[in-house]
Amino acid sequence: MLLTLDKFFPLFDEKSEEGNHSDRRFIALLNEIKRYHELLFEEVNKAYEVARRARQKGLDPSFDVEIPIARNMAERVERLLHIDGIAERILELEEKGVSREKTCFIIAGEIVKGKFGEFDRLEAIDKAVRSAVAILTEGVVAAPIEGIAKVKVDRNDDGSEFLKIYYAGPIRSAGGTAQVISVLVGDYVRRMFGINRYIPTEHEILRYIEEIPLYKKVANLQYLPSDDEIRLIVSNCPVCIDGEPTEDAEVSGYRNLPRVETNRVRGGMALVIAEGIALKAPKLKKMVDELGIDGWEWLDELVSKESKSDSEEKENIVKPIEKYLSDIVAGRPVFSHPSRKGGFRLRYGRARNSGLATVGINPATMVISDGFIAVGTQLKVERPGKAGSVVPVTSIEGPTVRLKNGDVLRVNTVSEALAVKDEVEAILDMGEILINFGDFLENNHPLLPSPFVYEWWIQEARNKLPRGDYKKIDEDAALKLCDEYGIPLHPDYTYLWHDVSVNDVLYLRNWISSKGKIEGKYGKSTLVIEMDARGKEILEKILLEHKVRDGRIVIEKWKVLVRCLGLNNELKKCTDAEAETALELVRKLSGLDIRARSPSRIGARMGRPEKAKERLMSPPPHVLFPISHAGGKxxxxxxxxxxxxxxxxxKGVVNVEVATRRCKECGKETIWSKCDCGGIAEQYYYCPKCRVKTGSTVCPNCGEETLGYTRKDVNVRELFERALQNVGERDTFSIIKGVIGLTSKNKVPERLEKGILRAKHGVAVFKDGTIRYDMTDVPITHFRPKEIGVSVEKLKKLGYSVDWKGNELKSEDQIVELKPQDIILAKKAAEYLVKVANFIDDLLVKFYGLEPFYNV
Ligand SMILES: [Zn+2]
Ligand SMILES: [Zn+2]
Known part of the structure; x- marks a missing residue:
């Protein structure tokens, strides 16, 4: 499925669900998303229309809006690569139902044959390889431009030619499939040009074997191929996978090889070989078979090797990983050590505000951790990926704490957490961390054992139990269900037996049996035990809530516990058993099917705190106008x-480098696009060597590159006074910041009017002329209107007419699906956006002489 605007709708097939109850919901949502996209198109066009009219006034370096609208993948690819006509062809192939992969090869072949213009050999290979990456990445990442540095033809020892593709770091963003297809397409087009395959020397092979593990050490690889695998790939891959140096680290063994240009580590190369070819070998093989490309038979060997090493890896997966603790920054706390008890307990799933690279924790954990974890804080995690932003999820378990008076309790809500916060002596357990399956898939991490949770329990129990609500049941009911229906023990009463030893269980059993006493009536009884340090410690380890009163331990929920220890309700030993593990032992002693409650722990530390802040240069300018050092610090x-x-x-004359432009009407020199006389000013160039003026970027005399700017005197005082007049503002500003010099190619300055109005509205400009705001990006799929402070009426205007069930949106409490292009802003961001909107409106009216647009 394509995620382009015009292909987005058929997510739900109108016909396939006939008669189904969900029909109505799907059709309502389908119609709504269609209307929503139409609305987006309309509004984008309106905004572009106003921007175009403003640009036509000639007050900016360009007379039109520079950013083109691409409506789909094909157009994005065309604009990304600057190959005319390629979009139409991609769409044509798409219409015919040609697969994405096949499209890459057809387009590559046609580029080589000159269908989209004449290119020389290297240029054609370059464009073919890049378009394959662009097509497979939907034209939405920079990988085709920045991830492929260049292509080159070199010579084998036998004198024949071979093709090299130089990969750079950003190829990572393309993903393994696009990486391997770039190699395949390289192979395909080199054959069209009659270029031979790459025949590596033994030293070159050994260089790869040295370099790829080194890259894994200094940077990161999800998968490190074995030496044999690297040898197999390098000696058989018909295209030489080369790369730009990306790391400072250098190889120590195979240095200064004649055909390898650098001794530094080439990250792009390592990624393509390890995470591309080695990791995607099965997929690559499938593609090669489908497309009928020969010369890749060796992949069979790689695929069979892969499955072997995979099983080896599976045995190791639960080993703690310490990597997330490296390069730790002072002041950013470690919340839990690798896989250690007491740390975050893995819980699979996704809440409406979590998702890829975004983990959920109970908000009580945020409070208990003293606010070090806030919404949006980035956690560096042990697995499955590297990091995730944190969002609050109330439906998972919070932390378990020990208070100063010795009480141990689970804290599940913010109000409970606030109530006990100052009494907490120790955090015994951080609570659950919600990680979605997609994160494991995305990071190619094998799944860890799941905790035993209600969702799992009910799946096993459902068919054996009478109908009813079993989410929250009491101890008696939990034991009764086990005994009567032979189902596993309810998760609420499943303690963390896997965290203690067999001796611990036996100790607990003896202690409770000899020092314990049941007080109160059976209906509301408690287990009271004489204090014992080790006994208490074991209770804390299995996360069993208890209180300390008058130097004695008081347990309110004691029945499942004593059953697990093989004691009867009079605390007499009634069973005996032996076992290797504590979990096994309590199973035998109790005769209950007890599962591993939380076998997987996830280590985590703070990465970055969350942020929402305007992006400023330092010092932050109001206008990109050069004043050299005349403005002081x-x-x-x-x-x-x-x-x-x-x-x-x-007074007010500064000597700065600015654009060389000349009026077509009156011939006067100016620094702007338009002359004071109203005529259009043309950019001209200057050769600093021959001192000639020319219309070209290359000197007709010496062939050197010319300059589009020169150093000259500019009267800022005059320009500023005129600018004030133009926008009808009085000089009441305490400061308006410019820049020392311009860094753009031709150094065309911004008009001072923009700076005056930016200063007036309190907004700053970034170096590319945009106004920017940075925010931590976290996913959310559904919201309630009242949560984001937007009224139902306003939402309806924005295209939200139904709730997630397809019912009409009427109340602020309904849950609504967030539309794909919409974001929810932080309050501070919204305030800044209002300032920006007011600035733009003021600019439209006073500077461009147009109507205001936003009217906030
Ligand atoms: Zn003029
Ligand atoms: Zn010259």
Whole structure:
């Protein structure tokens, strides 16, 4: 399924669900998303129309809006690669139902044959390889541009030519499939040009074998192929996988090889071989078979090797991984050590506010950890990936704590957490961490054993039990269900037996049997035990809630516990057993089917705190206008207008590098796109060597590159006064910040009017002329209107007409699915956005002479 605007709708097939109850819901949502996309198109077009009219006034470096609208993958690929006509062809193939992979080869072949214009050999190979990556990545990542550095033809020892593809770090973002297809396409087109396959020397092979593990050490690889696998790949792959140096680390063994340009580690190369070819070998083989490409038969061997090492890996998976603790920053706490007891307990699933690279924890854990974990805080995690943002999820378990008075309790809500926060002596368990299956899939991490949770229990118990609600049941009921229906013990009463030893269980059993006493009536009785340090410690380890009163331990829920220890309700030993593990032992002693409650722990530390803040340069300018050092440290334009370069120089004249432009009408020199006379000013260039002016970026005399700017005197005072007049503002500003110099190619400055209005509205400009705001990005799929402070009426205007069930949206409490292009802003971000909208409106009216657009 394509995630492009025009292909997005058929997510639900209108016909296939006939007569189904869910029909109504699907059709309502389907219609709504269609309307929503139409609305987006309309609004985008409206905004573009206004922007175009503003640009046509000639007050900016460009007369039109630079960013083109791409409506689908094909258009994005065309614009990304600057190959005319390729979009139409991709769409044509798509219509015919040609697979994505096959499309890559057809397009590559047609590029080589000159269908999209004449290119020389290297250029054609380059474009063919890049378009394959672009097509497979939907044209949405920069990988085709930044991930492939270049292609080159070199010579084998026998004098024949072979093809090299140089990969760079950003190829990581393309993913394994696009990586391998770039190699395959490289192989395909090199044959069209009659280029031979790559025949590596023994030293080159050994260089790869040295370098790839080194990359794993200094950077990261999800999968490290064995030496044999690397040898197999390198000696058989018909295209030479090369790369730009990406790390500072250098190989020590196979240095200064004649055909390898660097001794430094080539990250892109390592990624393509390890995470591309080695990891995707089965998929690659399938593609090669389907497309009928020869010369890749060796993949069979790799695939069979792979499955072997996979099983080896599976035996090791539960080993603690310490990597997330490396390069730790002072002041950022470690919440749990690798796989250690007491740390976060893995829980599979996804809440409406969590998802890929976003983990859920109970908000009580946030409070108990003293606010070090907030919404959006980035956690570095032990597995399955590297990091995840944190969001609060109330439906999973919170932390278990020991209070100063010795009480041990589970804290599941924020109000409970706030109530006990100051009394906490120790956090015995961080609570659950919610990680979705997709994160394991995405990171290619084998699944860890799941905790035994209600969802699992009910699956096993459902068919054996009479109908009823079993989510929260009492101890008597839990034991009764086990005995009568032979189902596993309810998770609420399944303690963490796997965290203690056989001796611990026996100790607990003896202690409770000899020092314990049941007090109160059977209906509301408690188990009271004489204090014992080791006994208490074991209770804390299995996360069993208890209190300490008058120096004695009081357990309210004691019946399942004593049953697990093989004691009867008079605390007499009634069974005996031997076992290797504590879990096995309590199973035997109790005769109950007790499962491993939380066998998988996830280590975590704080990565970055969350943030929502405008993105500023330092110091943050209001306008991209160069004033050299005349504005002092703060780059103040108002200081520059009073600046004199020497005793008798004119006030406000600064000497800066600015664009060389000349009016087509009156011939006057100007720094803007439009002359004061109203004529359009043309960019011209200057050869600093021959001192000639030319219309070309290359000197007609010497062939060197020319410059589009020159150093000259600019009267800031005059320009500033005129700008104030133009926008009808009085000079009441304390400071308006410019820049020392411009970094753009031709150094066309911004008009000072923009700076005046930005200063007025309190917004800053980024170096590319945009106004930016950075926020931590976390996924959310559903929301309640009242949670985000938007009224039902407003939501309806934004295209939300139904709730997630397809019922009409009427109340602020209904759960609504967030639309794919919509985001929920932080309050601070919204406030900044209002300032920006007011600035734009002011600019449209006072500077461009147009109507306001936003009217916030
Ligand atoms: Zn003019
Ligand atoms: Zn020249």
């Amino acid at each position: 703060t780059r103040d334009i108002k200081a520059a207008i009073n600046y004199t370069s020497s005793y008798n120089a004119a």
